[in-house]
Amino acid sequence: MPRKKRKSPIVLLNQDALKYCFKEGYKIYPVTEDNVTYHIEMTLGHQKAKLAEAYSMTSIHKGIADTYLRIYNKRKTK
Secondary structure, three states: OOOOOOOOOOOOOOHHHHHHHHHHOEEEEEEEOOOOOEEEEEEEOOEEEEOOOOEOOOOHHHHHHHHHHHHHHHHOOO
């Protein structure tokens, strides 16, 4: 019997949030030290911030999508 493949949920990026972050110069990407837990790092120019939340390999994409949306919602009203 073949193994069942684990499917991770499909996470769609908010295109407006993605466009806004690219236009403003935000870079959001995963970093890891042990290939098991991942953290999200954001850069804007020379400023760098590493978020405290830890993610697994299957949940990092959702974390990045949430970070794009969080920045967009926080900054779009300014």
